[in-house]
Amino acid sequence: MVRVEDHPILGKLGEGKIVTIFINGRELKAREGEPIAAALLAAGIRVFRHTRRRHEPRGLFCGIGQCRDCVMKVDGVPNVRTCVTPVRDGMRVETQD
Numbered sequence: 717m718v719r720v721e722d723h724p725i726l727g728k729l730g731e732g733k734i735v736t737i738f739i740n741g742r743e744l745k746a747r748e749g750e751p752i753a754a755a756l757l758a759a760g761i762r763v764f765r766h767t768r769r770r771h772e773p774r775g776l777f778c779g780i781g782q783c784r785d786c787v788m789k790v791d792g793v794p795n796v797r798t799c800v801t802p803v804r805d806g807m808r809v810e811t812q813d
């Protein structure tokens with residue numbers, strides 16, 4: 717899987733050390749500093765949230781923090797834009813409905 721090396725918002729990402737994050741309670745290895753969305757896509761996870769009214773799946777769309785399709789709950793905080801939020805060791809990410 718190709719990883720993001722130069723993000724338009726976060727800048728050059730480099731290799732980053734491998735850390736552990738938790739996606740809906742499931743352990744996942746990711747690169748520190750890469751966008752959460754990139755780690756999810758690399759793991760084959762495409763659905764980040766569901767729309768309120770029709771419960772339709774949403775995931776990465778713009779990738780630069782503008783559309784909010786990628787929002788998830790991160791460490792208990794809802795509506796975090798995962799495409800512009802860097803991975804930190806131990807963070808807990810949850811699908812948002």
Ligand code: FES
Nearest residue numbers: 777779783784799
């Ligand atoms: S994908 Fe558009 S804000 Fe994250």
